[in-house]
Amino acid sequence: MGAIETLIEEVQTLGTQALENFLALSLIQQILLVVFFPFLYSLVWQAVYALRNDRVPMVHYWIPWVGSAVVYGMQPYEFFAQCQKKHGDCFSFLMLGKVMTVYLGPKGHEFVLNAKLSDVSAEEAYTHLTTPVFGKGVIYDCPNWKLMDQKKFAKVALTKEKFIGYVPLIRGEIMNYFKTEPQFKESKGTVNVLKTQPEITIFTASRSLLGKELRDKLNTGFADLYGDLDRGFTPINFIFPNLPLPSYKKRDYAHETIATTYLDLINKRRQQNDIQDRDLIDTLMKTSTYKDGTKMTDREIANLLIGVLMGGQHTSASTSSWFLLHLGERPDLQEELYQEIKSVLGDRKEVSYDDLQNLPLMNNTIRETLRMHMPLHSIFRRVVNPLAVPNSKQIIPVGHYVLVSPGFTMTNEAYFPNADHFEPHRWDNLAGAGGGFAGKEDNTVDYGFGKITKGVSSPYLPFGGGRHRCIGEQFAYVQLGTLLVTFVQNFKWTSKAPPIDFQSMITLPIQKDAIIHYEKREN
Template sequence: MSFVETLITEVISILQLSFQFLLNLSLAQKIGLVIFTPFIYNIIWQFLYSLRNDRVPLVFYWIPWFGSAIPYGMQPYEFFGRCQEKYGDCFAFVLLGKTMTVYLGPKGHEFILNAKLNDVSAEEAYTHLTTPVFGKGVIYDCPNWKLMEQKKFAKVALTRESFIKYVPMIREEVLGYLGSSELFHGESGKANVLKSQPEITIFTASRTLLGKEMREMLNTDFAHLFGDLDKGFTPVNFVFPNLPLPSYKKRDNAHNTIATTYLKLINSRRSTNDIQDRDLIDALMKNSTYKDGTSMTDREIANLLIGVLMGGQHTSSSTSSWYLLHLGEKPELQEELYNEIKSVLGDRKEVTYEDLQNLPLVNNTIKETLRMHMPLHSIFRKVMNPLRVPDSKMIVPVGHHVLVSPGFTMTHEKYFPNPDHFEPHRWESISGVGGSASSSDEVDYGFGKITKGVSSPYLPFGGGRHRCIGEQFAYVQLGTLLVTFIQEFKWTSKLPKVDYASMVTLPEEPAEIQWERRH
């Protein structure tokens, strides 16, 4: 008998003995074996992993598959901080069956956000999460070069000339909301910012980017639909894009309702050939042809409009909620802002785009809020080719994910002293952080030149080819809103904790301000 035949015989014999052993076990023993075998395998696998010197350190975990999902999901920054103390800036953890390699700090920003397109993929990391929210054919549900072109299509609504027109529109919308909402009825009262700010954000964004005609079709129920879409961004959605749960049904209904509303207006304009230069809808209908000659369908245009609005919804609604809550604890800072606004506007109430550029404390308040509360606490990429960690022998294998957290860096005392203290004045003495780069440090990925440097500790809008194109619009929207609130109200509040249940860093309930009208 040959060696191979002998080996096969021995294996069969062992399997038969093992099967007979299992049959002889009691029911309780069989159940115990089923329960404990995955845990034993999990511990053995982690031990063998720890012996490899070509892998980054792995955070130990007890529960198979779930890994570190609970500590990461509940308090990601605290989790990162504990891991950093034990393992250094680079480590890995298991999140619901996926191995995530984290690299903290500016070196991590450079490693992940400026990684080669062939080595890491945002599309592969996010498409199952974002496609149900945004829709087919846009953002991460298409090749990267198409996404870059879609950004170029959308940027026509994000020019300086556009911003000049947007400021009075935003102010008009905010004043209209403050005058009609039950949250701000009378001379004083209490308002939940988790209700008011998403509504104000979607109304102002729709009025400016999508035009008056679309804005007139919207009401507060429409703003709530974007809230249902927001709930599609959770760690559970990241792993399971489709489950028979109420939140998933609300997400899908919200997408279909919003897309149908946009399509209704697009079809109306096409049927009457009423395509001008009024808004982003007109711009996309006139100019959304890719470099390969194909054009976006009307449904894809509607989906892209959802993506554009959602991007602003995340940033502006969460940021304005947070700066109202922080300022509620600092009445003296509210008065400083009021005096700065008066010094620039004089007896005028109306603010202009040029005025916003001359209000450093207003802009620094926004900047400080973004430092403490970056809307997305984690940014992912999926590894497509073996990725070497700089200055080491460690390799991140294909199929794993890499994770970077600018929000963690921006709240670390190494880069920002007393990081938990809300202090807009800190930016008066900080230079070069998050500032503009020289022309030699710029690159055009297809939607206009941006800085390619991502080694700054301050990156509230991300970096690299996926840097948010709406940064300037966010400052215009948030600045106009803040000026209007300061002109209209004084308020107090108690700062709540951060809710990390979704992938957006929102305040926990109750998130309320006690306001009174300013006379």
Template sequence: MSVAETIVGEAYSLITQVASWFLALPLLQRVLLVISIPFVYSITWQLLYSLRKDRVPLVFYWIPWVGSAVVYGMQPYDFFSKCQEKYGDCFSFVLLGRVMTVYLGPKGHEFIFNAKLSDVSAEAAYSNFTTPAFGEGVIYDVPNWKLMEQKKFAKVALTTDSFIEYVPLMREEILKYFASEPAFQGKNGKANVLKTQTEMTLFTASRSLMGRDLRNKLNASYAAWYSDLDKGFTPLNFAFPYLPLPSYKARDEAHRKITETYMELINKRRQQPYVHDKDLVDALMNNSTYKDGTKMTDQQVANLMVGVLMGGQHTSAATSLWFLLHLGERPDLQEQLYKEIKETIGDRDLQWEDLQKMPLVNNTIRETLRMHHPLHSVFRLVINDLPVPGTKWIVPAGDYVLASPGWSMINEKYFPHANQFEPHRWDKLAGSGGGFQGQGGSNPANKDNEDNATVDYGFGQISKGVSSPYLPFGGGRHRCIGEHFAYTQLGTLLVTYIQNFTWTSKVPEPDYSSMVVLPTPPAEIQWKKRE
């Protein structure tokens, strides 16, 4: 008999003895033993982990596999703050079987956002979220170089000339919504901003980016479908992207209905060439060939449209409803905004150039983004062992690294009176104009770490510096390309609201159940039409 056969035989004999011993125990003891084994294993593993000097400190947890998922999912910023007090800016926790290494503050932003592509992967981290929601072959369901190319394809609709055309279209959509939405009828009333802003941002984004023919196909049902897609961005989806649950079925059905609408539009334009204003749909249909010569299929174009429109809708919806709720508690700011708007444009229609001359409008958006970052966590999967600068710690391949610009932006260390909604804290940025200024080097909260260098990852020059506490649009190769569009859309929404209404409200607590942070219902404003 060979050595291998002897080992196998002894192992089988040992297993048989253990099984016989286990089955001979009373039922209650067997149940208790089955329950206790995972806990004993988990605690032993944590103890051995804590003895390693090359590992980031680990947050202790009791429930095996689940780890800190519950407390993190309910109040991520409170969780981060409590862990920071105990462990410092860098610590790890277990989330549904995954080890997440958090690095808070500007140094953490630099560590994660500017990590080498060979060391970390956003695609591997996010594909469980995005592929079921957006579809195959786009965003994080492709290699990084293809994602950079897709960003370049989409940027043709995000130029200054485009924004100049978009503002009148957006304003028309907003006024049409005010005239038709029951919540805004009469001289005064109540509006559920969770509903109204989801719909208004969808209609304004689709009309400007996708054209009139697509906008005419959309109604309130589409806003609800996009909401169903958004519900697919939860910690549970992170671990299990496909489960037989109602929310998963609603997500998949929403994706099917939305892409069917987009495919109908694409097929119609293929048969009858589009002869009106050129838009993103037209650009993607005719200019989406990768540098290796392959071309996106029409289904992939439809899937990318889902991702682009969701990117321009759900985060803007969240930001706009938050500034409405905050302004409802600040009638003084509403009147200051009204005065600025009147002094800038009088009674004529708003134009894109006007938004560049309204510092308080822009600073209200900037302050809202500071207090309510749309995404509370940004993470990457570690591909190669990743040293933590200035320490002996190593984040091993297979773990995740996590940054939280949203935590930094509401931290007293970087922003005094961080819990107060105060757009005037940004007045020093406005200069003589007040138009949108990008993040990074222009941020007064981190003047000592300015980095005005730029880099092109394949979709145009962007700021290289991410060592700032204020990063509402992320950083590095995965920085959001819709930054200027967001300010254009949000500025048009804010100006049009101020021109037409005054309102009051109470700011609810944030709801962290999804990756996109929304208010806890009810989220309402009591409005009155301006004379």
């Protein structure tokens, strides 16, 4: 013990001397030293890191702690392409104090999305970002096995039988929107799709999934609340989940207001013992019992409903905005879609679920839009067990993050020739589109919410993969397909597709330029 005590005393003495020497400096010298030291430490740390052959190459940066956050946040795909050119498919970068290891391409999809639950955690990566938006006890604010059960509960509303009934409800909401909203009342007009599409998304999803009683409570302001929740998904929210800023206050107010709306309806049905099989709300109230025998609380049910609709908000609002903007540049495709719809529907105006399955160009338009504009440009996992990079000596340490970007792969010339060109006909032959189509694989696995495709090595993964693959893919095609058919039946339009706004973690068009100019069809 004497040696240890002596060592402690020596360290304390050195610390005291260093502090005295620092205080003896002038104020300007003290400031320069405080500012200079982090930069020096950062450069030394990067030099030492670069000498290790058991680490993934690190992208060089100059600003301590900030790292490559700015360039990644502004143009992630361009950043990935530059890093790939220098370091290959696998590299690391610093983002606001967190080390992110990127693995690009299909091999990266397999490495991250099919990683073992014991090695990586989506919950630890996302809970501080998603819990303020969705609420406690659901999605990533619970153990993974509970999330798998929650997906199973929600999937009851996502069957073919349900979809058959949803299509006329969705179409009715869209037609009502065209008739009642001022921006669509004239024979010609201009609309911003980042206003119309989130509203249509909420109205159609709530009417089909959550029922008429809940839909009747909603107005356009409700869509704005979901927009405030959407704005809770930004890089700054990822690093700082709670700050005294207006956007955070709007996020929290939106969550509480939406959750209270759902809770009021749940409480009403419980008090009146009025629990049937009308909608997903009834289903969750009746069947949401976990495998360990515990039940979801009503507040957790309300929170899960927020998550279910948010999934559609991200996918359908973003995707429908983009396909309207791209089709506005392609009157030839609009006419081809119109003729395809007429050939299937004949003199009918109403569209059915079976009709949607017989419209290949319509479905390929959605597929192509998702290829060019996957709603999430980056998918994260936190490393919880040292993770070996395949076919190398490199190890990703505990506490680092792994990042995969199917959106980058889907817009890469190596997999999709002429990748920047919007061309739905590239999907006419699915087997030849981008070297493979994940949805055609037969190898499946059940993580607890039904069988899904196990393979994630396809370059085309707009709905993610593995145990966290989106369960709403088929609903998205039903919702988006009904919307696209209804839009083409009623309008011709022109537009210019704007650049992507990467300020949030959702790949939306730049707000001010998301404009279409429409003209109603004569019929």
